[in-house]
Amino acid sequence: MNAPAYNFAYLNEQTKRMIRRAILKAIAIPGYQAPFASREMPMPYGWGTGGVQVTASVLTPEDTLKVIDQGADDTTNAVSIRKFFVKTAGVATTEKTEEASVIQTRHRIPETPLTEDQILVFQVPIPEPLRFLEPRETETRTMHALEEYGVMHVKLYEDIAQYGEIATTYAYPARVAERYVFDPSPIPKFDNPKLDGCPALQLFGAGREKRIYAVPPYTRVKSLDFEDHPFEVQRWDQSCALCGTRESFLDEIVMDDHGTRMFVCSDTDFCAKTRGER
């Protein structure tokens, strides 16, 4: 399958070295957005070009790759990226979280706890958490440098003032290792606690914005909140209609034109495992 026209995992070795240097820098300064010379990839921006470049740079021929999109292994984005690496790197793939050594994800962290032997690669659309209130890049960099993060709470304040609670439900900002405030990519805030003290290495790639950042294993990640409005994750009254679990993040699926709906696990692998179907 491996077309000889490609170098292993598509990128040439110099590019991978450049990206690895950015990754090392990102790991050395947890939460810091390290710039890198993002390449044109054979897919459009917004389809995970940042994540794909990070994955390509950390992948070895011995790795087993899992790709998920919104928790599912069988969605278009996940299937395309998995095929891309099968074609260009010839690595083994899996849908089982515990069998994967590298997991590229869009918008979720798997429900199955990760281990020290795994790398989780996030696809990031907008890496700058301060962008909402400050459009100038020079200014946001200074704000990070000087730890001027008061403005992040302005956003949360607005939520409570408008909705009576912190209504931000995804891309929920957090502070890494008590230093940099970062955007954990558009994962639901349900997943934020999984970032904290995670044994796996977590890498974040933003292709269009040309930034890589990282949460090294066992790093403290604290979601921002107010003393009188502490951080909380989503809860559901329902359990998964397929596997019956109450512990996972649920997707709401509308079944027909009469508004019948069903709640199922967003993590398809976790759901299958709970059902004992694999």
Place this chain on the structure above:
Amino acid sequence: MSPLLAVDNLSKLYGARVGCREVSFALWPGEVLAIAGESGSGKTTLLRCLSGHVPASSGKVHYTLRDGRSVALDEMSEAERRLLMRTDWGFVHQDARDGLRMGVSAGANVGERMMAVGERHYGRIRATATDWLKRVEIAEDRIDDSPWSYSGGMRQRLQIARNLVTSPRLVFMDEPTGGLDVSVQARLLDLIRGLVKRLDLAAIVVTHDLAVARLLSSRMMVMQQGQVIEEGLTDQILEDPQAPYTQLLVSSVLQV
């Protein structure tokens, strides 16, 4: 007691063009100094140098911190200077849109400085913001409205509340009533005068309007072509102006 702000031979040159030249003065706690002069006289440039927005070409500005230490602005780190600017200092822009965060509510505008210095209790932030809106005569039920829905006068009052919430000791004002209707101006001036007096604020007010200087300030400097040509007590300058330009300026005011 030492002066709050001591300015020594401050100049700002833009190439060969003079922004302001060899300005020296001392401002004491609780004093309000007006800087008057027509457009292009260098008063706004001077204000921007004093407030650390642009670096001076030469000269020194010393500021006395709350703990009594005197610091030279150009020797402070950027972190220290920015902290000073959002705690101990305020800056009221002529155009409120430059001084407000127009994308968030009035309450968030007032609360931002509190959050910037580490306040993490929503209830307290909300209560303080409400209190400050009242003090600048903005109805409590407008707290969650966007500043876009405010009138010019309200925006200016909101900007003042946003600045004063951290109890600064020094406030810079650049034509604070410029561009407002006369009736709105009077109310705003009156409010500023009351707040300055009650909070014992020191202020430097740049204005081309001598009535603003008369109402707000106890001392005045008159600038022309980048230089201070006359300074003294405000009533002294207005009633017994010495320099030809000051006499012209004072005599040009229409008597109503």
Place this chain on the structure above:
Amino acid sequence: MSTVLKIENLSKSFLLHQQAGARIQVFEGLTAEVKAGEAVAVTGPSGRGKSSLLKLVYGVYRASAGSIRVLSDGAWTDVVTAPPRGVIGLRRDVIGYVTQFLRVIPRVPAEMVVAEPMIDRGIAPEQALARARMLLERLNIPKRLWHLSPMTFSGGEQQRVNIARGFAAHFPILLLDEPTASLDEDNRNRVLELVAGAREEGSAILAVFHDEQERRRACSRSIALG
């Protein structure tokens, strides 16, 4: 009683740059003293600088030459050479100035206008307001007006508010510029009583009175200009 105000060799002229550099000499080489408890009238024909002299002492006008020394906290301060801050301090603690014209500040109630100089000197607001009300009452300002801004008051009422403000703070030196002008007889008498009271309390007074009878009633001697 001791001298608290010493004017020496004082000259004042105005140089009018806008009028082809015309120079107007107001007076030259004026020397005078005022003691505590004494009221001295400034006399002379109109245009000879009676009001200007008071403004020079208050620091509103700048002297062309000479000195105006004021006893403050046991030391002499020259108004002519004092820095702005020094003059502001003298105006707060030592020198009071009463004219016929009140500079009205919108939205500040009459009783606060009167109490303000006392509060500025550190007197408790309640105490200052109590004295302010007492003076407003003595000067026949109706009680219903005390809470209103003098903005809408008649000229005579504004004048009396200003007089109350001047006498409220017990200044060691008081400058009075025609305080009784355009007041009715009853109110004129009230003002003259206040002047006498201030003298008894040891204030040194330098005053311009238009009416000769009032001048003689209020002052013990005079300085003639022109």
